[in-house]
Amino acid sequence: MKRPTIKDIAAAAGVSKGAVSLALNGRSGVSEETRARVLAVASSLGYRPSVTARALSSASADAVGLVLVRPPRALGDEAFFFQLIAGIQSEMSSALLLQVVSSRSDEIELYRRWWAEHRVDGVFLVDLLVDDPRVSLMSSLGLPAVVVGGAGHHGSLASVWADDYAAMTSVVLYLKSLGHRRIARVAGLSSLLHTVRRDQAFLSSVVDGVIVAGDYTAEAGALATRSLLSGELSGWGGEPPTAIVYDNDVMAVAGAEVAASLGVAVPGELSIVAWDDSVLCQHGRLTALSRDTFAFGARAARALLAVLEGASPTDVEDVLPELVVRGSTGGVPPSAGASVS
Amino acid sequence: MKRPTIKDIAAAAGVSKGAVSLALNGRSGVSEETRARVLAVASSLGYRPSVTARALSSASADAVGLVLVRPPRALGDEAFFFQLIAGIQSEMSSALLLQVVSSRSDEIELYRRWWAEHRVDGVFLVDLLVDDPRVSLMSSLGLPAVVVGGAGHHGSLASVWADDYAAMTSVVLYLKSLGHRRIARVAGLSSLLHTVRRDQAFLSSVVDGVIVAGDYTAEAGALATRSLLSGELSGWGGEPPTAIVYDNDVMAVAGAEVAASLGVAVPGELSIVAWDDSVLCQHGRLTALSRDTFAFGARAARALLAVLEGASPTDVEDVLPELVVRGSTGGVPPSAGASVS
DNA sequence: GACCCTAGCTAAACCGGTTTATCTCCGGCT
């Protein structure tokens, strides 16, 4: 019933523990003949090395880590991370150590522990902040890490991201080509790096844009939409926007419902674009910026594996998100067009 | 930079390694005075025990495991598991070791490894099969486990579940009270225990029910709905059903879309009920059987913690799923009612 | 023939804890 250890193999093969270790790991120091014998014995005994013991003597931990900072309840709604995890797992044979914590300081403490205990070989860093302290932490600890979704270069870390700047620009250009001039944006958390990037892209491509902050919840999306449609927030002389770009699907759907309840026709009077496609958008027939999160996760996994194998960290830019045009966007309403011209 | 070990504490406190271990774990064998001194030194040095080393000497691994057998791509759509994980994490301070494998035999091999290496303290068993081999495996390994979502008692294991039988019965009674007689069910995978339970409940409460097998995908839902609406599958003399109960939200939504495309009015001519509520159902205004998966996960976590603390395994029945009536169910259509009477 | 290298292997230390065996000291009992 007990699983064979390296000692059992050594006894059975008539060699020392050390020799077995060398033989199994393909290192020099044993003759080919001995190696073959050890391998034969090992496989006949059904030997599997213990990652726990191996991790203790500072080798591989056969696991990678992902820490999410979030109020637990909120997690369930974010299909993004689940897709990401699924993609990661599709490329990695090692297990994923997943932990949800409630504060950024807990997160950092957790990385320190994991590192000190060799519990993980590397980690994924998500939800990158502006000037994120984790970046320098990773370098100082020497813990291999891949930044997921934080555009640009981060210290000595590898990074995988989609170009939010270009994507936002293309969305705005698309809306402009339809004749829209009063374009608003319902943003995500302003502490996140990608929010800032999108803000910048938005403001530099829209002549006179309005940004409202949100937090990805339906409530925030509804509230922002209500404010925008009342016209009170804009600098457009009290006029409401003719198009709104939301930072995620949940807020966009909530916004669409608010519009419907206020009798604002979509896309007749208001065009709506969602960031991140999902079944929700598909079903609500919302025009959405679609990216393949599963493939994104797979790419992140490959990047981490590369770093673990000693490759020098590289920045990989994911394919540009693609705008899937559905029924929620259309030409600018005649009245609005008139007021501009 | 290096993290303090038990040896450092021993040196600083002027005692032996063993004494430190006893002191830190609150065990007898050291004087209260020594214990206090050791604790003081430990906290001043910022000592944190290494779970890796601790796991090696057959103590706690500070982690629990969850293995999902699934083609990776399919994972992202199943909000159920993410909600479950979120709930689990809300009640557990230890990390969750998550791994997705592609076959049941891989899953079993993984449990053996985890157990042999003390990598996890316990595991959650999901997607329970009829006569599931994992149940006896856990007992023979002595690996603490909680069966999640498999109704009934399983060997010596603790179990947490919702009463699918009663839930299905209540759904059918609700439909009957609306006058429905030709009721169909689009089921999930027939290898799963809860599918069988629901089948049984369905067949014993509907006089003359029809069950079509599905696999939780939109395609399966659409296909099944098309067949049912054509009337070819039923024993109702070629008549289509007036109500369909789907085994998950994705299939239900797909079914609703098929109905719409065929010009079948919902709920005018066809009532639809989904198992498992979600944003999808909320938005599609589908009547759904809602359960709080997050709370379910939390409950499962508590059950596992109890087992880990030595409590004898118990079976916990979760609160009954609640039927949320929305716009997709209504009285039986006059024509159909007439044909029955 | 003396000397040096190196391949091939063993013994032992090490990682950071837990646990057991042992040792010492002190007090109580007869």
Added chain:
DNA sequence: AGCCGGAGATAAACCGGTTTAGCTAGGGTC
């Protein structure tokens, strides 16, 4: 005084690997 018992501490073994120091035998060089 002699014996026993228990509290309090230590040293050492152990978990299952990796890694390093050291040992031996054989071959090449001068």
